[in-house]
Amino acid sequence: MVLSLVSLCAREVVRDHSSSPCWLRWVPRELYRPLLDASFTGCRPLAVGELVQRWPERTLRVGRRRKPGQTGPNRLCVQALLLAVVRGMSDQRCALQVLDLCGLQGDDGGMADSMGGWSLTVALCTMVVQARTRAQRAQRERKRLSVLQREKDVKRERGEKTNTTEPGGQDAEKLDLCGTMEEEELIPGVRRRMEVERKRDTLVTGPAGTRRDAEEKEVNADVSVHVRADLFVNARSWERVRGALSAQGPLRLQCRYLRVEEVSVTTIKTLLGLLPRQGLLGIDVRYSSLGVAGLAELLPLLSTFPALRSLRLHYCNLDFRRDHVGQEEALRDLSQGLTQLQELRRLSLTALRLPGQLRVLLSSLPQPLEILELPYLSLSPADFAYLSCSHHASTLQQLDLSENRLDESTLTSVRRLLSQAAGGLQHLSLSGCGLTDGLLGLLLPSLGGCRALKSLALALNPLSVAGLVDLVRMAVRMPSLRQLLYPNPLEDYQPGLPDLPSSAQLLDWPLGAVTDINVTSSQLNRVLMESGRSDLFLTCDLLNYDKDLVD
Template sequence: MRKPRSPPRLVEQAGQSLLRDEALAVAALDELPTELFPPLFLAAFAGRHSQTLKAMVQAWPFPCLPLGALMKTQKTHQETLQAALEGLDGLLAQKIRPMRWKLKMLDLRGNVHQDFWILWSGGRTRAQVISLVGPGEAQPMPKRQKVDHSWMHPLEVVIDLCFKEDTLDEFLTYLMEWVKQRKGSVHLCCRKLKVFAKPMQNFMNLLKMVQLQCIQELDVSCTWKQTVLGSFVPHLGQMVNLYRLLLSHVCEPPCSCFTEEDHHVAQFTSQIFRLHFLQELYLDSVNFLKGHLDQMLRCLMSPLETLSLTYCQLQESDLMHLSLCMNISHLKRLDLCGISMLDISPEPLKVLLEKVSATLQTLDLDECELTDAHFNVILPALGSCSQLRTFSFCGNSISMPVLENLLQNTARVRQLHLGLYPAPLESYQGLHGAPHLGRLADLHARLKSILQELGQTRTLLLGGPLCTQCGNRTFYDPKPMQCPCHRRA
């Protein structure tokens, strides 16, 4: 039986009544109680009453207008944004401060402030309202107040940006042009910035517009040359509140000399020195650090929680410097996937694991060309990683006896709940191809039996070779969990 629909609350009825006459709604804003603004704004937004939206932006009685949380559920972003920005234009053009002018930030992020609209639309007591907006935020302001625009703080427009295409979409193009024309009175603040597209010129132009000190997370995941890196790093040093940095695929020029390489390293590391709040560092296929990793490590100004050096070319000296760095001693996540250690002594890796043993939760050593000899050295250190929860080292040539020793050495690591291990050498019929399913099932059963004897309930998956088409791996439990290519075939 369908539950009967609740009748509209009085506040909703009042809002609907006002919106039947937009001129009346706009005129009533000066006398509208603070508690009625969010419900009326929701009604105007849903009904696309542009004139009312513009007027409400100008009279908004809170420091922040979380418009992005509403736009996330509506397809007509352009229409809504245009109405809001036109309202801000009218606000910025006034020489007399409107009665309720408190707006300091227009937040266009879609994944924050959801609770604001939920709380206000559900109706709250005045005490709850005051608690929500902060002490004094719900108090009435003087009717009129003259202002001097020379001392007014710029209005902040906050947005998270993700570039996936070569050109900006209509929404971002309109916003960027609006901000550009109001430089000085409006600041574009981007907390999270992700770039997956070329050309890089769009990215570089954007960096000239945003407040670089506002950026907290930066992901640049597209191939670029060191010359482009040289143009970027001066901007990096201005991102003084950066928490997460990801750079990938920095290519070396064909005839790079040692002097040029030293210059690029010094240029990059000198900016890392200015990032006092950096806690997550991801470098993927960034090869100019080979033999120079110590320079970057010396420039770290705060302890890292995450360090990911994947598919980079490193020397044994680089790993030794890494194991001695004080600012990696509290790592929670270490990812060295794709770092070839075939001709590198396992001792630096052992020292590194011992250094982070008290805090490390996730360890990835996939595709590192590790052998039994490497693992026999680092096994005791692995057993001391008391907080380890996930460990993956697929794509390495490891025998069944070493896997058995691994389970024995990590028996005391009670936090470890997921192990992604390579299919043992004994499961393969030859040097190439997939493991023999029957043989692999027997070996998998032996490993599971050892876990049971040790009182462990962790998930144990054995990984085969990477798919040449999609780059994903087939895992066995013991039945194969095929990559998407096989499922489509």
């Protein structure tokens, strides 16, 4: 990465914090962004705090999409930023009105010194509560000073009235006349001020409002900074998140993507009721025992968010194979709830055990999906047949069918599905689908027809070296393909592996000598070099594979 001259100079400027008083007062607003970027890159939390406290623009975006290999901002720098936002509200030099932290953290939190989703959420909620406390303290102080000033004015006015009306001396008649004139001018002024104060109190408190309600409404009347972020809520952070979303103060917390883990349906419903309706793009529910009835309860609430485009459910205990009382009714409610998600474009269902029910779910959606992830769903041949003919097939950009067994009965439907999606499909995962050399050979023509495909994942499939060579020869003829995740061939495993091993057996079975793995990699790279495709990345590293790196 080639740095510009401005970036290089900014790094040198923020390197020495002792010199900041010299240059901060003279920095033009155009240089604040390069200086802040350099402070984050060089891990200079003190410089971050000073720049943010004086931020000269209305908007500050920190959570921009990172390039491959880049890590998130250092934890200390993020904490310094949040503290500076609170301090900046009382700094006249700060013009900040919108703080955008969306995308700042990843799912796993990144490196050890960066801030993960849970930590960032807790820190944001703490910042909101602190800002509210400071604002209430300042409001009480202003009220106290106002009361003192009002008492002084009343005392001064009464003193003037007594002095002017007191008789004495040869000019008593003249003084009495002047006092009468001043009193007539004074009374309308006091009455007018009392009427204004009474009207203001009525607007704030209402006829039966309490003092506490008045304070909260008065603090919430003018939001200073809108904070946009992705929130990560679990049982440990729930109470703090609820307090921050309920707080009425100068900071207003807005959520773009909401991720919840191991919380009840009641808690999720309460959380959705606290979120602002505008701005929520997606919700990700993980490891929560929703059940079919619980999900049916949530869907009407989700439909109240007009911009919701993504719904992800992972390990949420949705099992249609069990014979429960009221299952059919709950399924109808679920289908009806899905019809209300007008803007949904992404649906991810992981390990929900939905054999034979895909038509009920996907046919209910009013708009065709762009991203469909269905790993570990035990899809039946009827599910594959419906998907290949559905209104979603031609619009799919990302499809994940991992860990759904493919065989001769489903191969025709999969080939039809790939043919329908060939024009726009960019990411495809068929990992752990039981593809043998024979099945893959029948599927290769359909895969090769996906001309827009950027990444292809085929890990944990029982393929031989010969099958992998055929796969790579097909891949090099796909001009858009940039990443290929291939499985370790059967020849690389230690003896004793079954003839048709499952994905779990391939994952747990020990590999042979490292030299055999290198031989396989050399064979595949030789095919790559002969084709002249230096832009295609081949890997068998399942843990570090990331399809988003090609975007």
